[in-house]
Amino acid sequence: MDRRAQIIDVQGLQDLVEALLARGYTVVGPTVRDGAVVLGPISGVDDLPRGVHDRQDAALYRLETRDDDALFGYAAPVQGAKPVFFPADELLWRAHRSPDGFDVEDPDGERPGPVALIGARACDLTAVDIHDEVLMRRRYVDDHYARRRAGTFVVAVACGEPGGTCFCASVGTGPCPRTGYDLLLTELLEAEHHFLVEVGTSRGADVLADVPTTVATPSDVTAAGDVVARATERMGRTLETEGLRDLLYASAESPRWDDVASRCLACTSCTLVCPTCFCTSVGDVTDLTGDVAERHRVWDSCFSEQFSYIHGGALRSETRSRYRQWMTHKLGSxxxxxxxxxxxxxxxxxxxxxxxxDITAEAAALRAAAPPPGPPAAPPVPVPTGVRP
Ligand code: SF4
Ligand code: SF4
Structure with missing residues (x-):
């Protein structure tokens, strides 16, 4: 496999998408819809968000026009790959009443071919790897997730335009993907509009063989490195990760949880956009005749009171304990x-x-208020592995 970096132009990117479509992939990539960059089915470069930049800050998202034709000149789309492989509403099974009882239909028969993800960011590839760990590599495999993930082809893009809320550099996930891709692009805009392509797998080399390429020059490689270096310098936020787990365990009774609860609306938005959250609940519906029944798995959130309900009441009835649960789980347990x-x-x-x-500001506030560090803390309670952490 030739792992030398290659160069493709914009037409080459179009050829790459067409090569994936010709192989039967459902090609999913960033596109503009309703004033935001979202993931959706694409058939070529004309579907990509050309010449736009996203201004992001706390409670702020605006698409702005760039003064160039960049196709990946924005940070994280509204959602990562989570809805592609782990949809907000998954039909688990459908049953039809029959003279002898009922017949169960396999919903997997309706699914299209494997997905090719175009433009995946480093943070989102890490999130996919986290979901793979949680949903596929442990004792119980989530068959629905595993089937959607099977055969995924990834064309990643190094991030050159971090948003004001990005902090991947400080948690070690970006801005350039290190693994998890078949092909990695870095968009170069300075002389001509082209892409440096690095091959991650033999599958990637096979698809790239269908696209006209030239071997990258040393200056192309340097320019691609500069894109990533500049992105690292312009990262909008920072999260100090040193001792974070112990900090959160030691802060279980911090008054900061009351402070954040006075602002939090318990709306669940943070968990819905988070690419690593995976909590769900299950519900059954029937049609009006009672002849067809369906079981759906839908995203749930630890921010809802109902989520922690067990017989007799909710374990986390206050917003304070729900925010603490979410943040302590994400960054500690x-x-x-x-x-x-x-x-x-x-x-x-x-x-x-x-x-x-702002999760980074909340972590910094806990750190500022924390007592001096002692020996490593034990988890406050055992956390079982399962769908309701
Ligand atoms: S649940 Fe609270 S922290 Fe999460 S998005 Fe809503 S208001 Fe913000
Ligand atoms: S907790 Fe916030 S910053 Fe971290 S992965 Fe989830 S959405 Fe992204």
């Missing part, structure tokens, strides 16, 4: 459960929080 942070630094929970609550 996730490390005990899965051996990694549950946050990839995409900043979406900051951008899309209507109350402008």
């Amino acid at each position: 996730w490390q005990d459960q899965f051996g990694m942070l549950g946050c990839v630094g995409c900043g979406r929970c900051i951008t899309w929080c209507p109350a402008a609550i």
